[in-house]
Amino acid sequence: MSLTAKIKDIELELSRTQKNKRTEYHIGLLKGKLARYRAQLLEFQTKSSGGSIAAFEVGKTGDARVALVGFPSVGKSSLLNHLTDAKSCIASYEFTTLTCVPGVLELKGARVQILDLPGIITGASAGKGRGKQVIATARTADCIMMVLDAAGHPNQSKLLTEELETMGIRINRKPPHVSFKAKSSGGVSFTSTVPLTHLDERFIKQLLHDYHIFHAEILFHEDCTADDLIDVIEMSRNPSARVYVPCLYVYNKIDQVSMEEIDAIARRPHSVVISCEYNLNMDVLLEELWRELDLSRIYTKTHSIAPDFGDPLVVKRGSSVQEVCKKIHKSLPDIVRFAIVWGTSVKYSPQRVGLSHVVDDEDVIEIVKKITI
Ligand SMILES: Nc1nc2c(ncn2[C@@H]2O[C@H](COP(=O)(O)OP(=O)(O)OP(=O)(O)O)[C@@H](O)[C@H]2O)c(=O)[nH]1
Ligand SMILES: [Mg+2]
Numbered sequence: 001m002s003l004t005a006k007i008k009d010i011e012l013e014l015s016r017t018q019k020n021k022r023t024e025y026h027i028g029l030l031k032g033k034l035a036r037y038r039a040q041l042l043e044f045q046t047k048s049s050g051g052s053i054a055a056f057e058v059g060k061t062g063d064a065r066v067a068l069v070g071f072p073s074v075g076k077s078s079l080l081n082h083l084t085d086a087k088s089c090i091a092s093y094e095f096t097t098l099t100c101v102p103g104v105l106e107l108k109g110a111r112v113q114i115l116d117l118p119g120i121i122t123g124a125s126a127g128k129g130r131g132k133q134v135i136a137t138a139r140t141a142d143c144i145m146m147v148l149d150a151a152g153h154p155n156q157s158k159l160l161t162e163e164l165e166t167m168g169i170r171i172n173r174k175p176p177h178v179s180f181k182a183k184s185s186g187g188v189s190f191t192s193t194v195p196l197t198h199l200d201e202r203f204i205k206q207l208l209h210d211y212h213i214f215h216a217e218i219l220f221h222e223d224c225t226a227d228d229l230i231d232v233i234e235m236s237r238n239p240s241a242r243v244y245v246p247c248l249y250v251y252n253k254i255d256q257v258s259m260e261e262i263d264a265i266a267r268r269p270h271s272v273v274i275s276c277e278y279n280l281n282m283d284v285l286l287e288e289l290w291r292e293l294d295l296s297r298i299y300t301k302t303h304s305i306a307p308d309f310g311d312p313l314v315v316k317r318g319s320s321v322q323e324v325c326k327k328i329h330k331s332l333p334d335i336v337r338f339a340i341v342w343g344t345s346v347k348y349s350p351q352r353v354g355l356s357h358v359v360d361d362e363d364v365i366e367i368v369k370k371i372t373i
Helices: 003-016 024-048 076-083 131-138 156-166 201-210 226-237 259-266 282-293 321-328
Strands: 064-070 101-107 110-116 143-149 169-171 178-182 188-192 216-220 243-245 247-252 271-273 295-301 313-316 336-342 351-353 363-369
Touching: 003 024, 024 201, 024 226, 064 076, 064 131, 064 156, 064 282, 076 101, 076 110, 076 143, 076 247, 076 282, 101 282, 110 282, 131 156, 143 156, 143 169, 143 282, 156 169, 178 226, 188 201, 201 226, 247 282, 259 271, 271 282, 295 321, 313 321, 321 336, 321 363
Parallel strands: 064 110, 064 143, 143 247, 169 243, 188 216, 247 271, 295 363
Antiparallel strands: 101 110, 178 216, 295 313, 336 351, 336 363
8 A cells, every 4th residue: 555545544534533532542643643654755755856855946045035825816926026026927817827936025124035836726735736846845934925815715724724734834833842852761751841631641652652662751841732742753753844934824805805804804813914906905914024024133333334224134033143143154153252232132232242142123233353363
């Protein structure tokens, strides 16, 4: 029996099994089996394609990458053309876009690469259409914009999320707060700092047994589900097995729905309503995108030259002075004596700080190097 057939069998069994307290154990183990087969399939495909699973080959440029994911004809290309100078083909028929089209958006001083992708359909993660390539490309993004038709089926985002999940993308979630250590002896032991309401000893041991893990130490810092534990085990075998990406749900074509519907959609978390055709609400979309990207702009200055406020260094929020230095040159942190920072990250402005100091958005920084003789 091929791997694909085995996967189909389990998916069918999962869809037929009713979810309740009695079937929880069985469903959890089935999900583990499914994750193992999917990982095997991905490994096989990666090896046979001679590298990483075929994403579209578009080089990463700028400070962040955003992927437009959605069903066909929802307006992904219209949105790319609206936000950037790119000219992606727009038409009323489905599958107009057949490859990845990049564009660059200048967002509050940051350069954001936006990727228009072909539309995907249910079953994309199993290889339908160019779905696998689209999702593999979305995996490389810092943020996913899920473009949805405001007048379309209410299930759109759920179906797309399932497709992304199948290929290891977890949207708007944090990695489970669990420390997992595989050992060479001593059996399986686990402790938790919170009560576990979804997992018990029998299930944890059986799941690990199915993975051929007989010695491990697990510390749960949160009330994990079986899915979370499977993700943790998969990541312990291959750190890139799961990626955690923020996602903005962009409901396009609001010109076709009533005010009440727009109001209801706009209240959903991580959601924004727009119309590319009528240029509606684009400023809100940009604000929301900036929030999801979670970036900081840092302005550098030297002792005698004032900062250039039009050309910031862009880093992930929560970055340290060390990361800012690395962005300038990878060997710079080795020769830094200290940095002087003006802005909201310091108590006194300016203040002398070390490499581990965490900078804030719009801080100004002056780097003082060690004296070399
Ligand atoms: N009414 C309305 N139509 C829109 C809007 N935005 C895009 N369209 C139309 O929707 C159709 C599809 O737009 P595209 O941008 O090609 O959609 P796509 O998602 O890139 O489609 P594929 O590349 O086939 O996946 C075109 O006829 C657009 O004119 C909008 O805000 N309102
Ligand atoms: Mg398109």
